[in-house]
Amino acid sequence: MEPDGGATLLAWMRRMRNERPVWRDESGNAHVFRHADVMRVLGDPGLYSSDTVGRLGGDTPSGVLLLLDPPQHGKLRRLVSRAFTSRLISELTPQITTVTRELLDAADGERFDLVDAVANPLPVMVIATMLGVPLEHQAKFQAWGAQLLATDAADPESVRRMEQTGEEISAYLQKFVDARRSTPHDDLIGTLVQAEVDGQRLSDDEIVSFATLLLLAGHITTSVLLGNILLCLDSAPERWEALRADRSGIPALIEETLRCRPPFTRVERVPTQEVEIGGEVIAPNTLIHLWLLSANHDERVFDDPAAFVPERSNSRQAAFGYGIHYCIGAPLARLESRIVLELMLDRFRSVRVDAGSPLSFHGSNVFGAEQLPLVVQRG
Numbered sequence: 001m002e003p004d005g006g007a008t009l010l011a012w013m014r015r016m017r018n019e020r021p022v023w024r025d026e027s028g029n030a031h032v033f034r035h036a037d038v039m040r041v042l043g044d045p046g047l048y049s050s051d052t053v054g055r056l057g058g059d060t061p062s063g064v065l066l067l068l069d070p071p072q073h074g075k076l077r078r079l080v081s082r083a084f085t086s087r088l089i090s091e092l093t094p095q096i097t098t099v100t101r102e103l104l105d106a107a108d109g110e111r112f113d114l115v116d117a118v119a120n121p122l123p124v125m126v127i128a129t130m131l132g133v134p135l136e137h138q139a140k141f142q143a144w145g146a147q148l149l150a151t152d153a154a155d156p157e158s159v160r161r162m163e164q165t166g167e168e169i170s171a172y173l174q175k176f177v178d179a180r181r182s183t184p185h186d187d188l189i190g191t192l193v194q195a196e197v198d199g200q201r202l203s204d205d206e207i208v209s210f211a212t213l214l215l216l217a218g219h220i221t222t223s224v225l226l227g228n229i230l231l232c233l234d235s236a237p238e239r240w241e242a243l244r245a246d247r248s249g250i251p252a253l254i255e256e257t258l259r260c261r262p263p264f265t266r267v268e269r270v271p272t273q274e275v276e277i278g279g280e281v282i283a284p285n286t287l288i289h290l291w292l293l294s295a296n297h298d299e300r301v302f303d304d305p306a307a308f309v310p311e312r313s314n315s316r317q318a319a320f321g322y323g324i325h326y327c328i329g330a331p332l333a334r335l336e337s338r339i340v341l342e343l344m345l346d347r348f349r350s351v352r353v354d355a356g357s358p359l360s361f362h363g364s365n366v367f368g369a370e371q372l373p374l375v376v377q378r379g
Helices: 007-019 035-042 072-083 086-090 093-106 114-119 121-131 135-149 156-182 188-194 204-235 238-245 247-260 330-347
Strands: 022-024 030-032 111-113 266-271 275-277 280-282 288-291 348-353 369-371 373-378
Touching: 022 280, 030 035, 035 266, 035 275, 035 288, 072 188, 072 204, 086 330, 093 114, 093 121, 093 330, 111 114, 114 121, 114 204, 114 369, 121 135, 121 188, 121 204, 121 330, 135 156, 135 204, 156 188, 156 204, 188 204, 204 247, 204 330, 204 348, 204 369, 238 247, 238 330, 238 348, 247 330, 330 348
Parallel strands: 030 288
Antiparallel strands: 022 030, 111 373, 266 288, 275 280, 348 373
């Protein structure tokens, strides 16, 4: 991402799509860049396993939804879906609106940092409330998220800190699971404790794992998406005034942002047998990096993919994945983003990224700004 916010990365991906659509890095891992190949792998969980941890030499942590294959994945997803429903998400609209107003009220003056003021605190506060976790602990969640984002897989000390952070999160959330098992409660953890399908219920590990996924992945996804929306609008400032006059374009603008700047650059899979992708033969148990960002910029699917065009059809964009592992929190991220954008449109005549302040960007797999200083005109 540094120093140009992703322009160099996107140029590299364009070259790879055309010249090396399936590429082997120095470690022997495979990288897949074209939309058709990425979607084919994501759509075949039998041939391409999500259990990258277990198949590459470790033990799959119990209850980690992202790492499970059928049939275990289907069982856990059905149980979680009993609690994490579309109705639950839609009923959050008043709370998200209230919290966003309060956060924007606190952002005084003509300059503020979107990440610090809104994008980081909002999703943590919303998810903490959903789970039944005290709001005063939100700083703890953000610190945990920052620690996991900073993990360097090649640095043993960094990996050790990541593992320690995971243990801290699990121990913290287990207390709430224990409390809900002894005294029923109507928050999300309480509902997960009671969720049942065909006589089966979630284990403590599965509940803690899903709650952790929401707190961390849910926080990061919405935070980065909000920043990316403002980055995209900064490249097309005339659209701000158009949206102030007609809010019906907000959903399409969010989808085009997800296509242009998805929160995560890639996901991983491992083939269960020898496969061929793009003419490249790949042995079983080879780590495959599926570049969602590259798929979303594939010229074979999207005309002039570098252009920010909310009017285009984005039904094939892959920001939230595809198939059985399609992001369960996608509706929440979309809802939070829509509400924040609507409320910002209500109070700001214009919003621009502060050209006088240097931008810093996440590393690793997260495609977005760590800080996003804005200059606004109120009224």
